[in-house]
Amino acid sequence: MGMTVVLEVQNLSVAYAMPGGALQAVRDVSLSVARGEVLGIMGESGCGKSTLAAAMINLLPPAARVGQGAVRLNGTDMLRLAPAAQRALRGRSVAMVFQDPMTAFNPVLTIGQQVADFVGAHDASLARPDRLAAMLDRVGIPDAARCLGRYPHELSGGMRQRVAIAAALLMQPDVLIADEPTTALDVTMEAQIIHLLRDLRTTFDGAIVIVTHHLGVIAELCDRVAVMYAGEVVEEGPVDAIFHDPQHPYTRALLACDPAVVDPASGRLPTIAGRLPDLTAPPPGCAFEPRCGMALAVCSQPVPRRVPAAGRSVLCHRGAE
Amino acid sequence: MLAYAIRRVGLSLLILIVVMTAMYGMVFLVPGDPASLALGPRATPELKEALRERMGLDQPILTQIFLFFGNVLQGDLGTDVWSKRPVLDQILEVFPNTLILGSVALGWALVLGVLLGCAAVVWRDTVVDRLLGVLSVSVISVPSFVIAIYALIVFAVWLNWLPAIGAGEAGDLGSQARALVLPAFALGLGWVGYLARLIRASMLEVMEAPHIRTARAFGMSERDIVFRHALRVAIVPTISVLAVGFGGILSSAVFVESVFSRPGIGTLITAAVEKRNYPVVMGTVLFMTAFYLMIVTAADLLIARLDPRVRDVLRG
Ligand SMILES: Nc1ncnc2c1ncn2[C@@H]1O[C@H](COP(=O)(O)OP(=O)(O)OP(=O)(O)O)[C@@H](O)[C@H]1O
Ligand code: SF4
Ligand SMILES: [Mg+2]
Numbered sequence: 041m042g043m044t045v046v047l048e049v050q051n052l053s054v055a056y057a058m059p060g061g062a063l064q065a066v067r068d069v070s071l072s073v074a075r076g077e078v079l080g081i082m083g084e085s086g087c088g089k090s091t092l093a094a095a096m097i098n099l100l101p102p103a104a105r106v107g108q109g110a111v112r113l114n115g116t117d118m119l120r121l122a123p124a125a126q127r128a129l130r131g132r133s134v135a136m137v138f139q140d141p142m143t144a145f146n147p148v149l150t151i152g153q154q155v156a157d158f159v160g161a162h163d164a165s166l167a168r169p170d171r172l173a174a175m176l177d178r179v180g181i182p183d184a185a186r187c188l189g190r191y192p193h194e195l196s197g198g199m200r201q202r203v204a205i206a207a208a209l210l211m212q213p214d215v216l217i218a219d220e221p222t223t224a225l226d227v228t229m230e231a232q233i234i235h236l237l238r239d240l241r242t243t244f245d246g247a248i249v250i251v252t253h254h255l256g257v258i259a260e261l262c263d264r265v266a267v268m269y270a271g272e273v274v275e276e277g278p279v280d281a282i283f284h285d286p287q288h289p290y291t292r293a294l295l296a297c298d299p300a301v302v303d304p305a306s307g308r309l310p311t312i313a314g315r316l317p318d319l320t321a322p323p324p325g326c327a328f329e330p331r332c333g334m335a336l337a338v339c340s341q342p343v344p345r346r347v348p349a350a351g352r353s354v355l356c357h358r359g360a361e
Numbered sequence: 362m363l364a365y366a367i368r369r370v371g372l373s374l375l376i377l378i379v380v381m382t383a384m385y386g387m388v389f390l391v392p393g394d395p396a397s398l399a400l401g402p403r404a405t406p407e408l409k410e411a412l413r414e415r416m417g418l419d420q421p422i423l424t425q426i427f428l429f430f431g432n433v434l435q436g437d438l439g440t441d442v443w444s445k446r447p448v449l450d451q452i453l454e455v456f457p458n459t460l461i462l463g464s465v466a467l468g469w470a471l472v473l474g475v476l477l478g479c480a481a482v483v484w485r486d487t488v489v490d491r492l493l494g495v496l497s498v499s500v501i502s503v504p505s506f507v508i509a510i511y512a513l514i515v516f517a518v519w520l521n522w523l524p525a526i527g528a529g530e531a532g533d534l535g536s537q538a539r540a541l542v543l544p545a546f547a548l549g550l551g552w553v554g555y556l557a558r559l560i561r562a563s564m565l566e567v568m569e570a571p572h573i574r575t576a577r578a579f580g581m582s583e584r585d586i587v588f589r590h591a592l593r594v595a596i597v598p599t600i601s602v603l604a605v606g607f608g609g610i611l612s613s614a615v616f617v618e619s620v621f622s623r624p625g626i627g628t629l630i631t632a633a634v635e636k637r638n639y640p641v642v643m644g645t646v647l648f649m650t651a652f653y654l655m656i657v658t659a660a661d662l663l664i665a666r667l668d669p670r671v672r673d674v675l676r677g
Binding site for chain 2: 097099126127128129130131132135136138140143144145146147148149154157158159161162191193194204207
């Protein structure tokens with residue numbers, strides 16, 4: 041596999057302007073994804089996954105401020121491009137699939153009108169009904185031509201998510217970002233969408249970034265995984281290596297071998313006792329310390345990033361001494 | 362959808378019946394006898410008695426209401442006390458003038474209001490947005506008859522560009538159009554501001570919706586998002602406001618028509634009120650109420666058509 045990096049996040053920090061001070065949702069995050077690679081991002085609710093995903097396409101909520109860092113798409117920093125140049129990249133170079141397929145589409149326009157407008161923004165020839173239908177067909181939508189004439193509410197959540205994926209792939213982007221693409225769906229549809237994404241891996245040659253709560257998604261789809269905690273990537277590396285030998289106490293807690301901890305029905309992340317620290321005033325030392333069963337005296341000091349093996353990194357004092 | 366339409370029309374008819382009864386009852390509630398009021402203090406008892414008989418006022422009240430409803434059902438809104446002409450004929454004679462005035466006023470206000478509202482959203486929080494905000498609020502707060510008077514003084518009297526009075530020569534479309542410009546301008550101006558604000562507010566809410574973020578994530582331009590995707594959603598709640606607004610415009614037309622001495626429902630009803638011409642006043646109010654209910658009902662049905670979700674709920 042050629043290792044051309046298509047998306048690189050470099051020392052990125054994003055904060056939300058809040059009445060009580062700046063909420064530091066993403067703190068000094070560095071990540072990169074190569075062509076053909078699937079990167080999973082996991083972590084408990086509120087740890088900054090969606091903020092990071094939105095920053096990757098530079099569609100942050102109005103209250104968000106990028107403190108420092110860069111998001112390089114094929115080497116160009118998205119965050120510092122003129123708006124028109126950013127628009128030219130969105131959809132064509134980097135596409136996004138959102139969590140809730142119920143609200144992701146305009147309720148008063150047909151699926152066909154919307155998808156045609158989306159892809160027509162870049163290339164009118166792609167907006168032809170036959171090409172749209174062919175793409176819907178590819179993601180497993182029965183009777184694709186008729187589906188184009190339907191309104192969003194006439195489709196099930198799973199079907200809508202398929203349409204969203206089809207639309208995102210129509211322009212062959214270099215990077216596809218999916219923020220919890222299956223969370224809003226029921227278990228059966230979730231399995232179908234995971235299956236679809238796995239199939240697409242064989243035909244789609246861009247990079248994929250998937251935000252998920254679902255350990256199964258990581259295990260089945262991803263090559264690498266980044267574990268986030270309190271706005272930071274605390275551990276990152278190949279999925280196999282991390283699943284077999286988690287180094288960070290937080291990752292270990294997430295992957296706790298005790299199968300009773302992972303909800304067997306949904307396979308979702310177990311809950312860990314304690315809560316995220318206040319992100320308006322994150323501690324100078326390890327943010328996980330109050331919940332960590334292995335904390336050392338040194339853990340209240342700034343944490344060094346370790347490289348336990350090639351292609352891996354861990355943010356923890358343990359093992360660094 | 363059909364069941365909904367029937368329900369909606371039924372409701373309107375019910376409202377109309379209530380209005381008719383209330384209106385008829387009102388004539389008896391106001392002090393004084395309509396016939397004496399109409400004829401003035403110097404009328405002889407014989408004259409009054411004759412008029413009372415002609416107006417059917419000598420019958421028992423229930424019979425009167427019954428007759429009134431029966432007549433209305435047959436399209437008879439009564440007879441003018443003075444000219445003895447059927448009220449409906451008089452209304453139908455001038456109503457097109459008012460309808461054209463109201464439609465043209467609301468029409469240009471809608472087109473410009475939507476454009477300015479969208480412009481304020483595309484350039485939100487810039488000078489353009491703020492300037493449009495100030496202008497909108499200023500035109501909203503000036504009553505249309507004041508605008509009418511100033512427009513008349515400036516464009517008709519000083520500059521002499523447009524006619525000051527009337528509705529133009531019969532059969533001469535050019536002169537009719539020229540006579541329409543100033544009244545329609547005066548009547549619609551406030552609505553431009555109002556609709557611009559309304560569309561802006563409705564649109565800003567829509568622009569927060571997740572589906573707009575989807576459109577942005579696909580690189581659609583802000584202008585296309587506003588005009589092609591957001592407007593379609595934002596316009597739906599505006600339609601019911603427009604329907605109510607049309608009623609409002611027709612009432613403001615009363616003043617504007619007076620300023621420009623333009624024949625219409627406004628001039629008809631003001632003259633009738635001055636002369637205490639009860640049948641004309643009642644007939645006109647009834648006609649306008651029915652018309653207004655018709656517009657509001659049509660708007661509701663249109664909303665049901667435009668929003669596929671509402672359409673399906675009603676169908677299912
Ligand atoms: N628009 C916003 N304004 C202010 N604060 C926000 C906003 N969006 C998110 N936050 C805050 O930023 C932090 C990170 O939120 P984010 O949505 O990125 O987390 P997440 O990991 O995606 O969580 P989840 O799993 O619940 O989706 C949270 O504390 C959240 O409350
Ligand atoms: S740095 Fe210390 S407190 Fe933090 S996770 Fe590692 S061991 Fe636990
Ligand atoms: Mg999220």
